Amino acid sequence: MRATTQLIAKLFYVLLILSCTSLTFGQDDESAEGAAAEPATTYFALKPAFVVNYGGAGRLRYLKTAITLRVKTGGGTPGMAQVRQHLPYIRHTLVMLLSQQTDEGMSSMEGRELVRQSALEAVRQVLIEEEGEEFIADLLFDSFIVQR
Template structure:
C-alpha cells in the first residue's frame, strides 16, 4: 500500500514538469504564415509590361506574432506589391538576383512591423513560388 501511495505522489510531482515542457515546446514552435492570395502584378521591362506571381510565406516564432502579422497583412502586402512592381528583368533574371529580392522583401516586411509593433516579428520570408512572364 505504501508503494502505491508513493507512486501516486511521484506522478503528481512529475506531471507538472511534463506539462511545462510541452508548453515550452509549443511556445518555441516555428509557424509559417502564407500570404494568400498570391501577389500578382506587373512590372516594366522596356516597352513591354511583364507580369509576376509570387506565393510568399513568412516564418514566425509564435502564435502571438502570427496574430499580429495577420492584423498588419494589408500593409505588408502593399509594401511587397510596391517592391515587386519596381523590379526589372535584370533584378529578376538570376538566382542571385531573386535571392537579393527575397532579402529586400524580408527587410521591408520587418521594417513595416517594427514601425507598427516595435518588433520585427518575422524571422524569414520564403518564396513558395515566383513566376515571371
C-alpha cells in the same frame, strides 16, 4: 540458502527502486524538453498570390509569386495577431517592392534571393514601424513565375 534468497530479493528491490527513479527523472527531462520544444514559429501564407507587372517602360513583364511568412510565436509573443492586423500594409509594401524590380534582377537565382531578402526586410520594417517588434523569422517564396 535462505540468506542468499534474501540477498537476491534485496538486490531485486534496490534495482527496482533505481530503475523507477531513473524512469521518473527521465520523464521530467522529457517534459522539460517538451515544454522547450514548443514551436517557436508558425507559417502564414499570404493569400492570394501576388501578381505584379515590373520592369518599367517597354514591353510588360509579369511576376506571380506565392509568399509565406515564418512568424515568431514562441515565448508568448502575439506575432500572428500583429501580422493579421497589418496584413493590408504588408501586402501593399510587397506589391510596391516587387513592381520596382528589373528584368536583370529577376532572371538569376542570386537576383531572386536579393528580392527575397529585400521583401523580408520590408515586412520586418512595417512591423517595427507599427508595433515596435519585427515578429517575422523568415519570408519564403512558395512559387516564383516570371513572364517576359
